[in-house]
Amino acid sequence: MPKKIYYTNSKLQPADEDHLLTLAKQYDDVFIFQTPKGFKLYAFDSLSKIIPGNDHENQFTHVSHWKDDLQSLLVPINATIPPQIVGGFSFSPEQTSRSVWNSLSSGYFFLPKFIIIVKNNNYTLVTSSFSKDDIDREKAAFSAQISTVNPVKKHLNNPIVKKVELNVAEWETAVAKTTRLIRETNLKKVVLARNLKIKLTHEPDFCLLWQRLQSTQPNTYHILLKKRKLIFLSATPERFAKFGAAYFETAAVAGTIRRGITPVEDNQLGKILLADKKNRSEQQFVVSDISNSLKQVGLVVNHPAIPTLLKNKNVQHLFTPIKGTGRYDLFSLLNILHPTPALGGLPRQDALIQINNIEPFTRGLFGAPIGHISFDGTGELAVGIRSGIINGTTSFLFAGAGIVADSVAKKEVAETRMKFNPILNILKDDTE
Numbered sequence: 001m002p003k004k005i006y007y008t009n010s011k012l013q014p015a016d017e018d019h020l021l022t023l024a025k026q027y028d029d030v031f032i033f034q035t036p037k038g039f040k041l042y043a044f045d046s047l048s049k050i051i052p053g054n055d056h057e058n059q060f061t062h063v064s065h066w067k068d069d070l071q072s073l074l075v076p077i078n079a080t081i082p083p084q085i086v087g088g089f090s091f092s093p094e095q096t097s098r099s100v101w102n103s104l105s106s107g108y109f110f111l112p113k114f115i116i117i118v119k120n121n122n123y124t125l126v127t128s129s130f131s132k133d134d135i136d137r138e139k140a141a142f143s144a145q146i147s148t149v150n151p152v153k154k155h156l157n158n159p160i161v162k163k164v165e166l167n168v169a170e171w172e173t174a175v176a177k178t179t180r181l182i183r184e185t186n187l188k189k190v191v192l193a194r195n196l197k198i199k200l201t202h203e204p205d206f207c208l209l210w211q212r213l214q215s216t217q218p219n220t221y222h223i224l225l226k227k228r229k230l231i232f233l234s235a236t237p238e239r240f241a242k243f244g245a246a247y248f249e250t251a252a253v254a255g256t257i258r259r260g261i262t263p264v265e266d267n268q269l270g271k272i273l274l275a276d277k278k279n280r281s282e283q284q285f286v287v288s289d290i291s292n293s294l295k296q297v298g299l300v301v302n303h304p305a306i307p308t309l310l311k312n313k314n315v316q317h318l319f320t321p322i323k324g325t326g327r328y329d330l331f332s333l334l335n336i337l338h339p340t341p342a343l344g345g346l347p348r349q350d351a352l353i354q355i356n357n358i359e360p361f362t363r364g365l366f367g368a369p370i371g372h373i374s375f376d377g378t379g380e381l382a383v384g385i386r387s388g389i390i391n392g393t394t395s396f397l398f399a400g401a402g403i404v405a406d407s408v409a410k411k412e413v414a415e416t417r418m419k420f421n422p423i424l425n426i427l428k429d430d431t432e
């Protein structure tokens, strides 16, 4: 007989983030998720965990079944807010080589023991436990620790000793070949990624990396998933989904140009991007494909007719918010949507074959949906780009670009180089 899972929620005093990050160091499983709008969720420790892609089942169905099983075990104790599952899917569960992703290669979700939700500076703690008798004591001990923990401010002082962009010449050739294939076949778009390997003098302090992410990357999600020594970090601008029982909000983000040095130049670059045929058609593929997927599950779809600009620290993109309304099954829709042509390509299966043939690495969580899903049916997932995996002193960063018929290989190299910057810059020591 599976054990019941009791849960309760309570108000918390606003907590100092230094304290929460220091506390995070004690736990094997940690997930922190912050939206561009300032919603924050911290999750510590796990009562149950799952590797989405580690099964014969489809990864979305697998997580859906696990979540349903957990739901049947939940028992509220004076609770108004249920717990949530947190974590990420993998880009492509068929990619079996574990590589740099190690045990995160096929994705990772867990049901946290402690969740802190921060909305408008209101802090709520949701505690879950196998023990009805112990839950109040566990909750009190955890809350007490938040204020008593002693944050040690460590300066990073951790220079990058080696930084290598892997297989650049091969990647350029692959981009050129792909553009030819697109011109000659019914393939329309393939998002090709490459990676950057970084070697540090010693293991970085993830608390400092998180703080740097916050201070250097405004207007993006900030995401940290820690599984023992493995740390995945992302400063993605791209929403995969914000959802409730009867709505599903997503966005088409594609087409990229750098930020300008001055506001005038920045505006000019934005206008160039908005007027650029190649980028507009690349982004239109994404809008149409996402809209069709939402319609396929019976949602009524609304989106503006033309894109606007989504500006981040290093780059700006074409952006169209897309909203679906109506009832639907969440995990079936996630399965239909992922990967959208913003991260895979079009037609999807042909593009995925190209990606698998060309890329000599496993994408792991790169480009995959990552976030939190509540047992009340609400939640939010982002697309895990502008990201990297850190394992001790070694780190791999990932960046991709949409290749269409008239893409120019050298420009795509430059674009992906810019996309390494969000994580590269936080790994750099201040003194460098």
Ligand SMILES: C=C(O[C@@H]1C=C(C(=O)O)C=C[C@H]1O)C(=O)O
Binding pocket: 191, 193, 238, 253, 254, 255, 256, 317, 342, 343, 385, 386, 398, 399, 400, 401, 402, 403, 419
């Ligand atoms: C694949 C990435 O970004 C995606 C590709 C884009 C493009 O080709 O212009 C833009 C935004 C993202 O949808 C990445 O950042 O690694």
